[in-house]
Amino acid sequence: MPVYYTPKSRDHDRHQVTVEAYKHYRRNGYLIVRGLLPKEAVGELFDLAERTRMEKKRQTAMQENGRDPLKEEFAQATRVHMLSRIDAAAERGLLNARVLDVVEALIGPDVYALQSMMFLNPPGKGGQGWHQDACYIKTHPDTLIGAWIALERADEENGCLWVVPGSNHEPVYPPEEIGGGNVHAVDAFQDLHPVQNVSHLDDEVNTLSRVVSRYPSPIPVVLEPGDVLFFDSHLFHRSYPNRSPDRFRRSYVCHYCNARSWVPWDHDGFEGDSGNAKQILARGATHLPHASPSFGTEVYLAERHEESAGVRMMGMPNGMMMPVAEHQEE
Ligand SMILES: O=C(O)CCC(=O)C(=O)O
Numbered sequence: 001m002p003v004y005y006t007p008k009s010r011d012h013d014r015h016q017v018t019v020e021a022y023k024h025y026r027r028n029g030y031l032i033v034r035g036l037l038p039k040e041a042v043g044e045l046f047d048l049a050e051r052t053r054m055e056k057k058r059q060t061a062m063q064e065n066g067r068d069p070l071k072e073e074f075a076q077a078t079r080v081h082m083l084s085r086i087d088a089a090a091e092r093g094l095l096n097a098r099v100l101d102v103v104e105a106l107i108g109p110d111v112y113a114l115q116s117m118m119f120l121n122p123p124g125k126g127g128q129g130w131h132q133d134a135c136y137i138k139t140h141p142d143t144l145i146g147a148w149i150a151l152e153r154a155d156e157e158n159g160c161l162w163v164v165p166g167s168n169h170e171p172v173y174p175p176e177e178i179g180g181g182n183v184h185a186v187d188a189f190q191d192l193h194p195v196q197n198v199s200h201l202d203d204e205v206n207t208l209s210r211v212v213s214r215y216p217s218p219i220p221v222v223l224e225p226g227d228v229l230f231f232d233s234h235l236f237h238r239s240y241p242n243r244s245p246d247r248f249r250r251s252y253v254c255h256y257c258n259a260r261s262w263v264p265w266d267h268d269g270f271e272g273d274s275g276n277a278k279q280i281l282a283r284g285a286t287h288l289p290h291a292s293p294s295f296g297t298e299v300y301l302a303e304r305h306e307e308s309a310g311v312r313m314m315g316m317p318n319g320m321m322m323p324v325a326e327h328q329e330e
Pocket of ligand 1: 119126127128133146161237238239240251253
């Protein structure tokens with residue numbers, strides 16, 4: 001009896017993406033989903049941001065007392081990477097089912113969760129100049145996507161993200177300083193030129209700004225708590241320092257890719273030929289090595305029968321071809 005191939009979906013408060021939203025993402029390279037995270041999920045991440053901030057304050061105080069001078073750089077940071085490897089709430093944020101619902105629709109069905117970053121951005125701090133995320137994290141095929149989760153209002157004053165709609169159709173420009181960086185197939189392009197100082201706040205020295213200037217004006221992404229911006233890893237984007245006198249700009253930013261991609265990257269380094277084994281399988285299935293959640297956060301993976309199923313096209317009585325799953329014998 002043929003079984004139609006139906007990639008996984010589970011009952012939870014599932015967010016389903018509209019066809020219009022999917023097309024918007026493909027066309028423009030970004031998608032804003034308003035109110036995607038429920039209050040409780042935002043609250044948990046906001047508390048985590050506060051715990052992180054207080055820990056930094058404590059470390060700064062220790063340092064001022066001369067007890068821990070080497071922590072200076074860490075204490076100055078406005079963002080903290082990979083809390084999801086050491087904190088259960090941060091892991092729940094990275095693997096939030098409603099965020100993954102959208103990622104599944106945009107680049108899935110099989111999803112790796114790669115990276116989490118907690119941004120604190122106090123008044124006067126933060127900001128990152130024009131860049132494309134794929135130049136920092138290589139995935140082959142190139143399927144990286146970012147999810148920027150607002151934990152409080154983000155606007156022009158406190159340093160929200162700005163994006164260049166449509167720039168997702170550009171290749172990734174190789175950063176000269178790191179010998180081309182993570183750009184795929186550099187030699188396959190005739191006129192792909194290197195850029196200097198990507199991510200630098202000053203457009204005079206960050207030469208990716210010259211490519212940005214060929215587009216209509218970039219747009220600010222103003223978000224309320226619980227809104228999420230999904231953005232393609234080729235999209236030109238940036239943020240500015242927080243100019244507000246008294247507001248923070250806390251946000252939680254995560255990166256994912258299709259779990260059928262080779263990922264020669266891991267935040268903490270990796271041994272061997274790939275970093276795949278360090279990436280959490282967050283949806284579906286993969287034939288590649290992968291990690292599981294460390295704190296037991298539930299993820300919706302393919303059922304065993306789906307995982308072991310091959311798919312072939314089969315002629316139907318009405319003359320149409322249909323994809324049909326073929327199960328391996330147990
Ligand atoms: O939120 C920010 O300030 C910068 C985030 C960003 O550009 C990124 O995650 O790629």
